[in-house]
Amino acid sequence: MRLGMIGFGNIAQTLLTQLKQTLDAPLEHLAVLVLPEMVDETEARLTSEFASVAGEFAVVTDAQALLSHRPELVVECAGHAAVLAHAPSVLHAGIDVVIVSIGALSDEALEKELRAAASAGGARLILPAGAVGGVDLLAALGAAGGLEVRYRGSKPPLAWSGTPAEQALDLGALDDAAIFFRGTAREAAREFPKNANVAATLALAGAGFEATQVELVADPAAPGNVHEYSVVSPLAKYTMRIENLPSAGNAKTSVSTVYSVLREIRNRIGPVAI
């Protein structure tokens, strides 16, 4: 496979480590799109740590250069700004894009642009389950309509540092769980953009950004990043609770996110997709 990757941070590097350990054969080609100031470091790290992942490598700084390497699939793991800057051109060129920064799609104009680019290019925007699970059932039930989806995201109090939770609560002094946000997935994404991925994933799979209800909680007893949601539909009801371990390089990223992207790649390469 010829793979393109946007970003070379924690998710990208953990993904390459997983590919190194699990691929039966190296990728044919890997092209990585990074910020200009990251080029030298990325080239050095690819050579020293990830040489066995692909037969050939390229490091580029814009979407046209990425496309010149003819990737069959591009994986974005870089953030909202990178989705905006690069994903439309890649989709327009007919190449499928896996978007990890799904919270970016809470920006209605960007969601519209991505959908239009995918339609024009005959490509697909692939939204992996990421840190959450059960998205297959939610998306399937969504087709029947009548969904009620309630999501609750809990983290240890200090994991909410640097967010508006700091204004609502004394994060260092909590003894019990405290809910500091209640609203729609659209409002949650606007107020907590760095924590918007799971709410956005559930909204896009199911009832949409306005009808998906979100609660955010600072909980001293939370064992990590905990995602709970319940779904009521005319066809079925279910609840999910996922306790994620943080990724070694970035406590804000649940490590299962990387495995969810790995699954998308393996499903493209292997004889069975599941």
Ligand SMILES: NC(=O)c1ccc[n+]([C@@H]2O[C@H](COP(=O)([O-])OP(=O)(O)OC[C@H]3O[C@@H](n4cnc5c(N)ncnc54)[C@H](O)[C@@H]3O)[C@@H](O)[C@H]2O)c1
């Ligand atoms: N879907 C989910 O469940 C889920 C879960 C966790 C994280 N995420 C998202 O995944 C993304 C990456 O997470 P991470 O932990 O790897 O972050 P990170 O900060 O470790 O890495 C991001 C990398 O992207 C690079 N970058 C930023 N802007 C860029 C641009 N315009 N072009 C090229 N490279 C650019 C940065 O230099 C950095 O190396 C974040 O947007 C995060 O919100 C999604």
